Amino acid sequence: MSEHNYHQMVIFLYNYLYSFDMILYTIYEGGRLNWQNFIRGLIVSTLIFGGVILFLTFATSPDDNQMAIWAYYFSVFFFVGGVASIIGFLFRKWWMHNEVLFSNVKVSMRQGFIFSSLICGMLLLSAMQLLTWWDAVIMLVCTILIELYFKTRN
Numbered sequence: 001m002s003e004h005n006y007h008q009m010v011i012f013l014y015n016y017l018y019s020f021d022m023i024l025y026t027i028y029e030g031g032r033l034n035w036q037n038f039i040r041g042l043i044v045s046t047l048i049f050g051g052v053i054l055f056l057t058f059a060t061s062p063d064d065n066q067m068a069i070w071a072y073y074f075s076v077f078f079f080v081g082g083v084a085s086i087i088g089f090l091f092r093k094w095w096m097h098n099e100v101l102f103s104n105v106k107v108s109m110r111q112g113f114i115f116s117s118l119i120c121g122m123l124l125l126s127a128m129q130l131l132t133w134w135d136a137v138i139m140l141v142c143t144i145l146i147e148l149y150f151k152t153r154n
Helices: 003-027 035-059 066-096 101-127 133-153
Strands: none
Touching (some): 066 101, 101 133
């Protein structure tokens, strides 16, 4: 990776972290965090992580920098978790018509990030050429058991 590309990546990541800080500030509205602002912040941060994925895909090479690979997996984790959480929340809102929508957000976030850890685990194993179908099944069963643990704990 050339020196110029390295400086561009550092500047991009600095702006990214600054914008993430601003998102957290705007979500927190006057001491109250309501579910609409939480979902808006989740959508914006998911879009930002999607932008980071696109940037890392087109601007870096996996051969150049190991840090770019880990930043890619980090971004994929939060992007997939955000997308799964948003889809889960919208499905629960449509399906259940629950009046306590913030409880739907909590469950959707948990399930979205558990699903994201499953996907990223499979991606990492696949990148190392260690993923087989029975490993994927075992990981899926473990993910289901983790979710059942959280469901029965309450």
